[in-house]
Amino acid sequence: xxxxxxxxxxxxxxxxxxxxxxxxxxxxxxxxxxxxxxxxxxxxxxxxxxxxxxxxxxxxxxxxxxxxxxxxxxxxxxxxxxxxxxxxxxxxxxxxxxxxxxxxxxxxxxxxxxxxxxxxxxxxxxxxxxxxxxxxxxxxxxxxxxxxxxxxxxxxxxxxxxxxxxxxxxxxxxxxxxxxxxxxxxxxxxxxxxxxxxxxxxxxxxxxxxxxxxxxxxxxxxxxxxxxxxxxxxxxxxxxxxxxxxxxxxxxxxxxxxxxxxxxxxxxxxxxxxxxxxxxxxxxxxxxxxxxxxxxxxxxxxxxxxxxxxxxxxxxxxxxxxxxxxxxxxxxxxxxxxxxxxxxxxxxxxxxxxxxxxxxxxxxxxxxxxxxx
RNA sequence: GGUGGGGUGACCGAGUGGCUAAUGGUAGCAGACUGUAAAUCUGCCGGGCUAACGCCCUACGUAGGUUCGAAUCCUACCCCCACCA
Numbered sequence: 359x360x361x362x363x364x365x366x367x368x369x370x371x372x373x374x375x376x377x378x379x380x381x382x383x384x385x386x387x388x389x390x391x392x393x394x395x396x397x398x399x400x401x402x403x404x405x406x407x408x409x410x411x412x413x414x415x416x417x418x419x420x421x422x423x424x425x426x427x428x429x430x431x432x433x434x435x436x437x438x439x440x441x442x443x444x445x446x447x448x449x450x451x452x453x454x455x456x457x458x459x460x461x462x463x464x465x466x467x468x469x470x471x472x473x474x475x476x477x478x479x480x481x482x483x484x485x486x487x488x489x490x491x492x493x494x495x496x497x498x499x500x501x502x503x504x505x506x507x508x509x510x511x512x513x514x515x516x517x518x519x520x521x522x523x524x525x526x527x528x529x530x531x532x533x534x535x536x537x538x539x540x541x542x543x544x545x546x547x548x549x550x551x552x553x554x555x556x557x558x559x560x561x562x563x564x565x566x567x568x569x570x571x572x573x574x575x576x577x578x579x580x581x582x583x584x585x586x587x588x589x590x591x592x593x594x595x596x597x598x599x600x601x602x603x604x605x606x607x608x609x610x611x612x613x614x615x616x617x618x619x620x621x622x623x624x625x626x627x628x629x630x631x632x633x634x635x636x637x638x639x640x641x642x643x644x645x646x647x648x649x650x651x652x653x654x655x656x657x658x659x660x661x662x663x664x665x666x667x668x669x670x671x672x673x674x675x676x677x678x679x680x681x682x683x684x685x686x687x688x689x690x691x692x693x694x695x696x697x698x699x700x701x702x703x704x705x706x707x708x709x710x711x712x713x714x715x716x717x718x719x720x721x722x723x724x725x726x727x728x729x730x731x
Numbered sequence: 732g733g734u735g736g737g738g739u740g741a742c743c744g745a746g747u748g749g750c751u752a753a754u755g756g757u758a759g760c761a762g763a764c765u766g767u768a769a770a771u772c773u774g775c776c777g778g779g780c781u782a783a784c785g786c787c788c789u790a791c792g793u794a795g796g797u798u799c800g801a802a803u804c805c806u807a808c809c810c811c812c813a814c815c816a
Binding site: 389391393394398399414416419446448449451452453455456457459460472473474499502504545572574575576577578603604605606607608609612624625626627628629630631632633634635636637646648649650680683685687688 | 759768772
């Protein structure tokens with residue numbers, strides 16, 4: 359039910375197939391983020407149209423609204439959203455990091471002050487697992503302690519060690535609730551410190567076996583070369599027969615950099631957030647859709663793209679939608695950006711299967727960095 | 732023709748002697764965004780020089796005047812609005 363097969367490798371890069379209760383995921387793959395059980399602004403059909411194979415939801419946000427009981431009573435996230443494909447729920451661990459002004463961390467768990475109404479909510483490892491079990495995604499994530507990217511070894515070690523202790527509790531609760539339709543993936547922490555990363559990995563594997571494993575705590579303020587170094591450190595030490603999920607990454611180049619270092623799955627809000635904010639990703643660089651340069655243009659946003667936006671609307675119209683602040687613009691650029699990342703994953707996979715990944719990837723990145731993006 | 736009100740930067744609109752190159756807002760331009768407290772946030776927005784601090788020029792209908800100093804006070808004129816004839 360939770361199988362992963364690697365079809366072919368190219369250096370550290372892998373082309374694989376992940377089988378989940380709600381379908382298959384061909385990797386490498388980008389997973390759009392649907393925090394509130396919606397990929398912001400998009401219908402389930404829109405998301406399907408991008409070729410996305412799996413989407414995310416968030417424990418913390420769905421616990422606040424509408425509450426896991428409501429989702430469960432409606433038949434789980436798949437029924438709730440009408441998205442029938444694979445889903446993954448994040449544990450709320452990232453909110454430990456992102457809601458830093460509104461929470462306090464203790465060994466027992468984390469107290470959040472709801473960003474919605476200010477009420478105090480407690481999330482524990484057990485609670486995060488219980489909520490996710492009721493939400494019913496294919497993959498549940500362990501509740502982790504994310505620390506900022508530049509954290510000292512002491513701080514990073516504390517977060518890493520706590521993540522491991524919490525992993526025990528997550529696993530125990532998950533085992534009690536197990537119905538065979540949801541799997542649990544652990545998350546490696548350790549900040550930017552190699553020794554901590556390796557200890558995290560070792561500790562995590564010792565608690566296995568796992569059907570997949572995530573790398574967390576990257577792209578949270580550390581320089582890019584540092585993230586690459588951590589990935590290079592982990593890649594050879596990770597089990598080859600389960601998927602590796604790099605959480606919260608990334609931008610287009612991050613996908614290729616990650617794939618080259620053995621990452622199979624990615625998720626990131628940038629595609630949709632940038633889409634809403636008017637930045638579109640193109641092979642030739644990125645474009646501010648609000649920019650005066652697009653005024654009156656009859657060209658497609660990206661002539662090489664096969665998404666709904668690029669095959670239907672001229673640039674001048676997309677710019678107009680942003681100028682008049684119509685919600686259609688937010689949707690159309692979000693669709694394009696997601697398709698851009700999904701397609702990048704598809705292209706990488708095809709090149710890995712063809713044995714042409716390294717050259718293709720090197721050229722793509724060279725063009726990309728030459729532009730200063 | 733008379734009386735009253737008013738003319739401020741692309742637009743709307745504050746300001747009623749120095750802290751004013753001129754509050755705000757809109758429009759415009761540019762940038763940021765990485766497991767979503769974000770359809771958000773930031774910067775620029777008279778001209779010229781400067782990497783920058785800053786300096787110079789031109790500006791509050793027009794032309795004069797008062798004053799050390801005027802968008803702000805005075806005079807005349809032009810234009811707009813309201814009412815009266």
